Amino acid sequence: MSAEQGPPRPDIPGREAEEMSGFDSAQPSPDPDRNLTPSGAGEGPAAAAQGPPNQNAAGQVEQDLDALLADTQKERDEYLDLARRTKADFENYRKRMSAEVQGANARGKAEMAVGMIGVIDNLERALAAAGIDAGADQAPEEPLAQGILLTHRELCAVLERGGIEGFDPKGEKFDPTWQEALSKLAVEGTGPGIVVETMQKGYRFGDQLIRPARVVVSE
Template sequence: MNDRPESQAGAPESAPVEPAAAETPQAEPQEQEQVEQDLAQLLAEAEAKRDEYLDIARRAQADFENYRKRMAAEVQAAALRGKAEVVRGFLPVVESFERALEHAGIDGDADPSDEADATKQGWLLTYRDLTRALASAGVAVVDPKGEKFDPNQHEALSMVQVEGAEAGVVVEVMQKGYQFDGHLIRPARVVVAS
């Protein structure tokens, strides 16, 4: 009667595939919601990791900047210490010149052209050049005679009673002090009125 094989004959009866398709629209929104939630969670995790890595990068950059500034300051301080040591080495030379000029009866502040003796004139010119070179390099003399004693700038060698002098005032400078770039490199050694 029917020339069709049985497998084909039963095919029209297997039409209940449509109800499964009817279930798909209902299941699809739930799956899509789940996928959106999963994607939102993954996005949130990725953003959190990104923020963490950005924070690490910012901290590393700030640490490096602080390190660079600290190293620059240390290099500058080391250079200043080195220059101060060189200046300290010249102080005995300056003081020897001053003693030699004093022994020869030459005023260190006098005009060299006023000196008749060529040797003394040469000493005075050399002393003047040396003190000018030190001054142009940032060296300043600390000569506190008549000033109030300052333990940060002066070293008291003794205290004496001086009539008419206020207590705590420097009455004699035994050895001048020196500053280099505003920093004390040697305190003035002084006698203070009591």
């Protein structure tokens, strides 16, 4: 072996040597000026304060629901108040109409009674002229008198069924609410202000006076 030859070189195939040489040359050289700051580090504290996007969206939805609930409750209260006022107005209207109907019914009965009372007065005068007591239980023998008495009783029964009653205050203390004094008379043994005679019976419908009793009062 000649002395000019160098040390023995490993036997490396030519293609593999070229690939290794190309790999070494393709590696980028490290850049000392490259920004190695972690991602998101430059956004600052404002970005961190905003929180995650999902949390912000959930908070906004909750606020919207609270506002919608408040509006709904307000509308509910308004409708309830309107319903209460409407109910109260209807109750007042119903009571007023009921009172008006009752008043009209009472006026109608009173008007009917006034006409019938005049007929009853005439029948009582006819019976008195014949010497017959209209309140007597015994019927007269004469057919005409019997007919007059039966008619009188039937008319009085019709008034009673309608709630209209006649009253005779003889012997009672004079009451100007229900009675009309035609004259005064001194009666021995009777104190003043006592009805000593009833000239004409009175009629009333409950608390409503249809006709006052016309009386003579002691003095």
